[in-house]
Every structure is written in structure tokens, then in C-alpha cells.
Amino acid sequence: MRGIDRVAGDALVPMAIEASDRLRFTVLRGARDGVWSFADRTVGWIHDDQWHTVVAEPPSE
Secondary structure, X not given: OOOOEEEEOOEEEEOOOOOOOOOOXXXXXXXXXXXXXXXOOEEEEEXXXXXXXXXXXXXXX
């Protein structure tokens, strides 16, 4: 199972990413406004413990 977890106390809690059958993260970058994810042809933004899809296109495969 692939994805992104966040820390809640002593536990890891999976972050819900809508409409994703398959996840393939290639780059995660921290910034002042959150964490940016660049995966194939999708750009996502993690802010306030939520996932936001910025741009999404079908996978290249």
C-alpha cells in the first residue's frame, strides 16, 4: 500500500487522496506553504493535513 502518512500523536494516519487508484510519488518537496508532490503528470499540495490536487492528467503509461 503506497501513499502519504501524517503523524497524529504516536500514530501514523494515512492521508486521503481522492480518486487515486494507483500512487507513484517521484518527488516530495517541503516549502513554507506545505509539501508539494510531483508524481508522473500530477502535482499535489499537502497543507493543513489535507491533500489538494493542483494539476492531474492520465498516467503516461
